[in-house]
Amino acid sequence: MLAVEGLVKRFGGFTAVNNVSFRVEQGEILGLIGPNGSGKSTIFNMLSGTLVPTAGSILFDGAEIAGVAPHRIINRGIGRTFQIPRPFHRLSIFENVALAGYYGQGRHSRAKADEAAERALRMVGLPTDRHASVDGLGAAGLKKLELAKALATGPKLLLADESLGGLDEHEMDQAADMLRKIRDELGITIIWVEHIMGVLMRVVDRVMVLDHGEKISEGLPSAVAGDPRVIEVYLGTDADSSQIAAAEARRKAGV
Amino acid sequence: MNSRYAAWGVGLAALIALPFVYREPYHLHILVLILIWSFAYTAWSIMGRFGLVSLGHGGFMGVGAYVTALLWNHLDVSPWIGIPISMVAAGVLALVVAYPCFRFRITGHYFVLVTLALSGIVLQVITATRDYTGGSLGYTPDRARSGSGLLALQFDDKTTWYLIALFVWVVGLLIWRWVDRSMSRYAMEAISEDEDAAAAAGVNVTAEKLKITLISALMTALAGALYCQYQMFISPDTVSGIAVSLQMVFAVIVGGLYVSLGPTVGAVITIMLAEVLRIGFGTKAVGWDNLVYGVLLVIFIIFLPKGILGSVLDRLKTQPKKT
Structure with a gap:
């Protein structure tokens, strides 16, 4: 349904998104995660037409939408929510x-x-x-x-931007269920950008992880959560050894 | 709702009947002026209410008045054709100025400054081409040669003018109401708050703003042309330039920006004020009205931003709830 190829966005000398490619299949929920400033929102803004990509292509239902005006993209079937x-x-x-x-x-x-x-x-x-x-x-x-x-x-494709920021845990669960309900009942494909990994992992079919504008991991939630590069990005290199040691210890203890 | 339509109906019938029972020329003259200016102010408020504050409307009015008069005097084009041409000219001018503004997101104070320049430019063009326009001395459309005023849209009879002005004023209110009830109002309110969010709702921001600006400019040009045909004398001071633009802003804000009759109330107040000053102080008071406008404008923006009519209606609406 959506095919993104070699997407690049530069702001002056700063590269916010560097050569990112991914596909979204009809009916799936794709999670897009990454630390602050990793380029998630920039990708969203390019998908929804608010920003024009420096390079790359975005095919939606087979038609190029990179650089198309926001109101036209909405009318082609991509809806979006804003982070705030x-x-x-x-x-x-x-x-x-x-x-x-x-x-x-x-x-x-x-x-x-x-x-x-x-x-x-x-x-x-x-x-x-x-x-x-x-x-x-x-x-x-x-x-x-x-x-x-x-x-x-x-929309045929919904771009949900960090829709859970500022909610308590109960509200978060509700919102996550809501996105799943929207997919299940209305058949809307969803890309969901989120900081909070826990809730997201429970609902999405696939996850893509960004760091410094580059895709560092992609796959099933369980696989991505165990990817050392993802752990590094989320927990930091210094914490690495002790965190991994702790995880190992837990696994050995049979948890 | 029905009683509201009835009130409008009765009011309108009374206004139509008025010149047939009351023929005092001076008072009718004042009423015609009020109606024409009310129409112009209504035109301004159609875009002004959405935060598109234009100080360029003096320019549109000037184009309406001068193009109509020049076509009549130089090319023998009847105002019946000249007025639409002048409106198209003002519309083109509006698009030429507004499109780049909207396309490149020139909003707020910067938009005001661009439109201010537009007023200034139109004024300069009128004064610079004094061989044709009479410059700052003013300009008079030639009297109809054939004797029939209909073709030339010239009538000596105040009643005729009163009815024409009344008709145009009502049309102006209907356009205001049509915009008020249209989806365009939702879109414009949204745009005035957050252009990106409006675009994310599917609104073509540039097109919506252009549409509303175009409607406003066309109406303003018509007001200028009518003023010219009625007064049979125009000068840059009365139908063009920054002073006229400011007067529009003042009248609408004083009357009420968000209610249909607000601009009309504004016109009653500004014209009465100008007349009182003129009769009371004569030539000693030339320009005083502008001084009073300025002071009142500041006071209103601070203390009564919804204007006189808007605030009164608000009070009427909230009172029954309290009791």
Whole structure:
């Protein structure tokens, strides 16, 4: 469904993303992890059209979308959420989502937009009341709204950007289940960017790990978690020996 | 909702009937001015309410007035054709200035500065081409030669002008309302808060902003042309330039930026103020209205940002809840 080849993004002399290639298959949930500044969000911004790649190609359903304007990409079926929720405060919750339902689906009709908004709000569990204000929402509610906006555009591929930051553990589990539900019920393919490895590993089919703009590992969650390069990136080289020793000890103890 | 439509209907009927029962020319003249300027202010507020603060609308108004008058005087083009041409000219000017601004994300104060320059440039062009436009001395469309004013859109009768102005004013309010109820309003509110997030919802940010700017510029040019046809005299000070642009901003903010009749209330206040100063102080008070505008503008932006009508309506809305 999505084929990324040799993607590069440079900001002046700094290379944020260096020659990254990957594929996403229809119906899977791909986890994209990596430390801060590893290039996850930059890749997202290129996939969604906010940034133009320096080099490389992004094929979505066989068509090149690298450098295409964001609103066109949305209309081709790639929805996105932002790391920090960006609701429109001057619009009600419903209007926020209806806007996405209208403009994200080729401006067909208002009825269709309202319908999409209602479906998306119900999916994420927000009130479908037309006038409820955005200002009443907490961190979890704003994340849900962000997701509803993306869903209302009728995506085939959903780019979910660190959707769990700022949530407690219970809310995190709920949100993770939500993404899985979106895939299972709506058949939407998902790329999920996240810092928090634990919850992500439970839900995704495949993981890709980035560090300093380069892909260092890719595969099944269990395989990636055991990859020494990933452990190095996440735990640091100095901690390495003691951490690995501790892990060995635990394994020997039969845990 | 129905009582609201009824109120509009009764109000409108009263306004249509007015010149047939009340014929005092001076008061009718003031009303015509109020209606034409209300239309111009409404045009400004259509984009201004979304944070697209333009100080270039004096330029659009000037183009509307001068292009119509010049076509009539030099090429014998009837205002019926000249006005649409002048509107197209203002529209093209708006697109030429606004497209690069929107494409390259010139927003906020920088957008205001670009539009300010537009006002200045139009004013300079009018004064520089004084051989054609009369420069700062002003310009008068030639009187209709055939005797029939209809073709030349020239009427001596105040009642006719009152009805024309009333019709255009109502059309302006309808356009305001249409925008207010359209998906474009959602899109523009979203854009005014966060352009990237709006784009991520699928909004073509540049196109939406251009659309609203174009509507606003076309309407403003029409206001300029009507003003010219009605007054039969235009000068850079009255229909163009920065002073006119500022007057629009002032009137709309005082009246109320977010309500349909706000610009109209603003027009009533500014025109009454100008007339009171003119009659009360005569030539000694030339330019005083601008001074008063300036001071009031600062006071309003700080203490009453929703304007007079907006604040009154807000109070009416919230009161029943309290009791």
